[in-house]
Amino acid sequence: MNDMLTARVVLLVILSATLLAETPAPPPGSPAATWLDPYRDPASRLIGEALSTSFAWERLALLGDTFGNRLSGSQGLEAAIDWAVAEMKKDGLENVHTEPVKVPHWVRGRESLEITLPHSMPLVMLGLGNSIGTPADGIEAEVVVVRNFEELEAVPNRIKGRIVLYNVPFTTYGETVQFRSSGPSRAASLGAVAALVRSVGPPGLRLPHTGSLRYADGSPQIPAAAITTEDADRLQRMQDRGTRVRLRLKMDAHFLPDADSFNVVGELRGRERPAEVVVIGGHIDSWDVGTGSTDDGGGCVVTWEALRMMKKLNLRPRRTVRVVLWTNEENGTRGALAYRDRYKEQLKDHVMMLESDSGVFRPTGFGFSGSEAARAKVTEIASLLRGIQADRISASGEGADIGPSVQAANIPAMSLDVDGNYFLLHHTQADTVDKIDPADMSRAAAAIAVIAHVIAEMPDRLN
Ligand SMILES: [Zn+2]
Numbered sequence: 001m002n003d004m005l006t007a008r009v010v011l012l013v014i015l016s017a018t019l020l021a022e023t024p025a026p027p028p029g030s031p032a033a034t035w036l037d038p039y040r041d042p043a044s045r046l047i048g049e050a051l052s053t054s055f056a057w058e059r060l061a062l063l064g065d066t067f068g069n070r071l072s073g074s075q076g077l078e079a080a081i082d083w084a085v086a087e088m089k090k091d092g093l094e095n096v097h098t099e100p101v102k103v104p105h106w107v108r109g110r111e112s113l114e115i116t117l118p119h120s121m122p123l124v125m126l127g128l129g130n131s132i133g134t135p136a137d138g139i140e141a142e143v144v145v146v147r148n149f150e151e152l153e154a155v156p157n158r159i160k161g162r163i164v165l166y167n168v169p170f171t172t173y174g175e176t177v178q179f180r181s182s183g184p185s186r187a188a189s190l191g192a193v194a195a196l197v198r199s200v201g202p203p204g205l206r207l208p209h210t211g212s213l214r215y216a217d218g219s220p221q222i223p224a225a226a227i228t229t230e231d232a233d234r235l236q237r238m239q240d241r242g243t244r245v246r247l248r249l250k251m252d253a254h255f256l257p258d259a260d261s262f263n264v265v266g267e268l269r270g271r272e273r274p275a276e277v278v279v280i281g282g283h284i285d286s287w288d289v290g291t292g293s294t295d296d297g298g299g300c301v302v303t304w305e306a307l308r309m310m311k312k313l314n315l316r317p318r319r320t321v322r323v324v325l326w327t328n329e330e331n332g333t334r335g336a337l338a339y340r341d342r343y344k345e346q347l348k349d350h351v352m353m354l355e356s357d358s359g360v361f362r363p364t365g366f367g368f369s370g371s372e373a374a375r376a377k378v379t380e381i382a383s384l385l386r387g388i389q390a391d392r393i394s395a396s397g398e399g400a401d402i403g404p405s406v407q408a409a410n411i412p413a414m415s416l417d418v419d420g421n422y423f424l425l426h427h428t429q430a431d432t433v434d435k436i437d438p439a440d441m442s443r444a445a446a447a448i449a450v451i452a453h454v455i456a457e458m459p460d461r462l463n
Pocket of ligand 1: 357
């Protein structure tokens with residue numbers, strides 16, 4: 001073979017490999033080959049539509065730029081909800097409406113933290129959601145740094161009258177978040193006067209991460225705040241050198257009476273079995289920092305985009321596909337509970353529920369929870385996403401907003417899996433749209449659209 005021919009063969013091999021990647025064909029004779037055939041064309045139309053535009057990213061940028069962050073009880077949240085309803089109607093979605101939810105109304109107010117001894121200097125902080133405030137002149141006390149609950153409880157006398165700092169490096173969210181959520185009450189039960197937590201996230205650029213705490217019944221309530229990984233390490237070093245450090249914490253945090261909010265719903269009604277529903281969505285509320293673009297504006301817009309594209313391409317499936325933008329995920333999950341209660345009688349007709357709440361970075365596929373037969377089916381459907389490398393089905397599909405309904409009626413559940421720096425940005429001032437790549441968002445919209453469309457369209461119900 002001469003060099004010229006070799007080059008041509010290599011080129012042909014590359015070309016056909018690329019084509020195969022874009023139009024995934026299963027091995028001949030495999031059952032997936034036949035049953036998936038009717039979905040190949042709609043799937044490539046949805047993928048083509050998504051990849052041809054940055055509409056989803058532009059919509060997410062508009063949401064954050066216009067309304068900012070969206071904590072429950074804020075005007076920003078309610079204005080964003082009104083906007084979403086109007087935009088869904090413009091998109092031509094059907095049955096667009098809101099569903100009322102009473103939400104907690106926590107207000108951060110002014111807050112500060114400073115070292116008063118050995119030398120006075122301010123520290124960066126964010127109060128934890130649901131925390132009580134301090135007296136107007138603050139709480140001043142010596143700090144005790146602990147690395148875990150065992151160290152906290154080892155010498156209980158050391159805790160009384162002190163400010164406790166949990167200096168626990170981030171491993172996974174599930175493992176580390178307990179120090180934020182239940183740490184304040186555990187310190188209070190030993191007599192601590194305030195609690196600080198090392199932010200639940202990897203080291204970044206000296207950014208604190210907020211998030212909610214949960215006071216235990218029967219323990220005294222003390223104010224609590226997050227500090228940066230850098231300052232947690234610094235206070236640890238000072239303690240390890242034997243330096244006594246005093247801090248003053250000031251927080252105005254308080255609750256107002258519950259506020260009115262809403263879940264937003266839009267649909268594409270099923271052409272044959274409209275009562276059977278595939279639900280996709282994210283949560284429209286956010287913490288009161290940044291613009292809530294990865295958590296979870298992106299999840300809202302990308303699931304909504306999946307439905308918008310089906311409508312635009314006139315792909316009306318056999319069953320109804322419903323997008324839900326839940327309210328109050330961050331500090332109450334009242335939207336999720338209201339959805340479960342409102343649709344109690346219809347949950348048995350929920351064929352699948354999918355949530356996107358891990359950021360919209362490069363999509364890799366989906367988590368899935370359900371029967372083994374359904375998992376096998378979903379894995380075959382996901383092969384339609386091989387061309388955009390989003391075909392991996394992982395162990396569990398979950399989300400705080402779909403959770404209550406999924407558990408109430410044993411509904412197959414999915415979540416968008418992504419590869420990105422979610423926990424670096426999570427609940428910080430840096431959660432803004434510029435961290436998200438428009439092409440990743442398009443791929444995520446494509447992946448969700450294909451999965452939702454096929455599950456809503458295939459003759460046999462997923463179960
Ligand atoms: Zn979230």
